[in-house]
Amino acid sequence: MSLFEMIRLDGRKALVTGAGQGIGRACALELARCGADLVLNDRPGSEELLETVEEIRSLGREGWPVEADVFSSDGPESIVRDAMERAGAIDILISNPAYSVRCGFLDYPLDELDRTIEGTFKSGFRLCQAAARQMVNRGRGGKILLISSVQAEMPFEGCAPYGAAKAALNHLTHSMSVELVSHRINVNAIEPGWIDTPNERRIFSDAVINAAGTDLPWGRLGLPEDIGRAAAFLVSDAAEYITGAILPVDGGFRFKDMRANTQPKVVDPE
Numbered sequence: 001m002s003l004f005e006m007i008r009l010d011g012r013k014a015l016v017t018g019a020g021q022g023i024g025r026a027c028a029l030e031l032a033r034c035g036a037d038l039v040l041n042d043r044p045g046s047e048e049l050l051e052t053v054e055e056i057r058s059l060g061r062e063g064w065p066v067e068a069d070v071f072s073s074d075g076p077e078s079i080v081r082d083a084m085e086r087a088g089a090i091d092i093l094i095s096n097p098a099y100s101v102r103c104g105f106l107d108y109p110l111d112e113l114d115r116t117i118e119g120t121f122k123s124g125f126r127l128c129q130a131a132a133r134q135m136v137n138r139g140r141g142g143k144i145l146l147i148s149s150v151q152a153e154m155p156f157e158g159c160a161p162y163g164a165a166k167a168a169l170n171h172l173t174h175s176m177s178v179e180l181v182s183h184r185i186n187v188n189a190i191e192p193g194w195i196d197t198p199n200e201r202r203i204f205s206d207a208v209i210n211a212a213g214t215d216l217p218w219g220r221l222g223l224p225e226d227i228g229r230a231a232a233f234l235v236s237d238a239a240e241y242i243t244g245a246i247l248p249v250d251g252g253f254r255f256k257d258m259r260a261n262t263q264p265k266v267v268d269p270e
């Protein structure tokens with residue numbers, strides 16, 4: 001079979017969290033273009049989620065919205081329960097959202113440390129666990145993809161708990177791949193570099209983003225679609241023999257010293 005045929009996802013049911021905008025939305029759209037039907041999660045009341053659902057349906061695929069906070073106490077388990085009710089199965093899981101604030105190590109507030117570990121690591125752990133249990137019970141394998149970050153390997157000032165939580169997700173990816181391989185469940189992660197998403201636009205001014213784009217080795221920031229395409233490959237049959245892999249999609253960012261560009265102190269308040 002050709003790569004083109006193997007990358008098709010027709011008949012597969014995928015759950016993507018944080019699918020209203022940014023990287024989650026781009027992953028969902030790319031999976032739909034490859035033929036998957038999708039359960040799409042985002043926060044309660046998210047208008048962007050409904051826009052993603054509409055766009056998926058306009059591609060001729062099913063799009064089932066599940067509004068829930070994946071960081072909340074019953075969030076991950078309830079999202080998986082709802083996904084099973086709507087779609088009947090989860091063949092593919094993409095665990096996407098994270099929580100972070102920027103603050104120096106010496107001043108980092110402990111309640112924010114807890115939120116970062118809860119939102120970035122624990123919610124991902126619990127979502128993967130709940131989805132993997134369904135995949136194992138069903139006995140037909142599955143694909144799990146975690147959205148990590150280059151910061152798992154690349155320390156930025158003011159981001160210690162977030163980077164540590166992403167490093168923990170990388171380890172979790174390796175551990176899950178070992179424990180789930182006998183169930184034919186592939187577990188992989190993508191490390192996005194600096195991707196032009198609404199979240200980055202909230203943190204940085206246009207001037208900072210434009211300057212960073214010029215300085216990045218590829219000459220531009222990453223686009224959410226760059227991550228979406230890598231995600232679609234990793235959850236397809238074309239990647240059948242890939243498990244426990246951490247794929248950077250960063251245009252060479254992690255090998256260039258851009259620490260000066262990544263400091264929030266250069267943000268223009270306007």
Ligand SMILES: NC(=O)c1ccc[n+]([C@@H]2O[C@H](COP(=O)([O-])OP(=O)(O)OC[C@H]3O[C@@H](n4cnc5c(N)ncnc54)[C@H](O)[C@@H]3O)[C@@H](O)[C@H]2O)c1
Pocket residue numbers: 017018019020021022023024041042043046048068069070071072096097098147148149150191192193194195196197198199200
């Ligand atoms: N943008 C980057 O440069 C970059 C780089 C490396 C890693 N990442 C990672 O990519 C992932 C997505 O980031 P993004 O830049 O697309 O962010 P974003 O804020 O632009 O989009 C995140 C989406 O997730 C949703 N979301 C957030 N918290 C949620 C919650 N508790 N429950 C349900 N939905 C929730 C948001 O509403 C939004 O739709 C994160 O894990 C982030 O750490 C991003």
Ligand SMILES: O=C(O)C(=O)C[C@H](O)[C@H](O)CO
Pocket residue numbers: 148149150151156192193194195200261262263
């Ligand atoms: O969100 C992340 O994990 C990133 O690495 C994004 C950017 O690289 C970061 O905002 C730049 O400081």
